[in-house]
Amino acid sequence: MSPETIFRVQLILGYVAWLLCFGAYAMPKLKAMDAAAAQRAIATLHSFRIFGLVFILPGVVGPNLPAQFGSFAAYWDLATGLLAILALLTFRVRRLFWVFVVAFNLVGVVDLLMDYYHAIQLGVATNPGQMGSAYVIPVLYVPLLMITHIAAFYLLLRRQPNHAPALVSHPATS
Template identity: 65%
Template sequence: MSPAHTFTLQLVLGYVAWLLCYRAYIGPRLKAMDRISAHRAIATLHSFRFFGLVFAMPGVVGPHLPDSFAAWAAHADLATGVLAMLALLAWRLRALFWLLVAAFNLVGMADLLVDYYHAIHAHLPDMAGELGAAYVIPVIYVPLLMITHVAAFHMLVTPPVRRPAALAATGASR
């Protein structure tokens, strides 16, 4: 199998594995949380996106990793990670928290989509070995990041489900 086919297969299987994990474990857990706690959990995961700076580390990635991919991926990941950290720091200031949650999810998803665009145009799957130690990021980490961005956007645009305990607390009867 060619390196491009292997890379693509691993990327697809990364999505399949994380979707199965999300459906069985992560999704139900997030749904059981209040919205702020769920978004804080997602922000905590994305706060580690500073790790994307590895794409700009000579010796970690190969010297022929296309700069059109590496520079954007490194800096947009850093921006997403910082926005996620700021959201975590601002969680008690609700308006700022929600603004930062929306910001890190918008920046983060745009980053991943632009990374895919750059990777395709730079023929990155044909030279996936240039990712070096960072190979694990697009194959294992990126699928989880994309899935949690989609989950975050879904939670942001759907009205919260009122739980029986919340109904009882407001004095409403069933």
């Protein structure tokens, strides 16, 4: 198999494995929590996105990793991680907490979608070895990040019958 094929297979199977794991273990627990606690758990995971700076760290990634890919991925990951940290720090100030929850999820999804776009445009998958040890980020970490962003939006928009209202209020039903 070519390196590009191996990379694509690992990326797809990373999504499959995380979807199975997340669906069986994490999502049922998140749905059982109150809205703020569930978002706090997701923000905790995303607070580690500061790790994305490795995409611009010489010696960690190869010299032929396209700079446009590495810089965008690194700085948008950093922004997402910092917004998630701000969400965690403002947990007791709920209005601010919710603003940061929405912000880190929006910035995070844009980051991941644009990273995929840049990777395709710049041919990153044709030579995935240039990611060096950062290779594990797109095949193991990114699928979980995208899945948790989708879960966060789902949890933000769903009806909260027995808990404090989520971001969107729904009219009462009779």
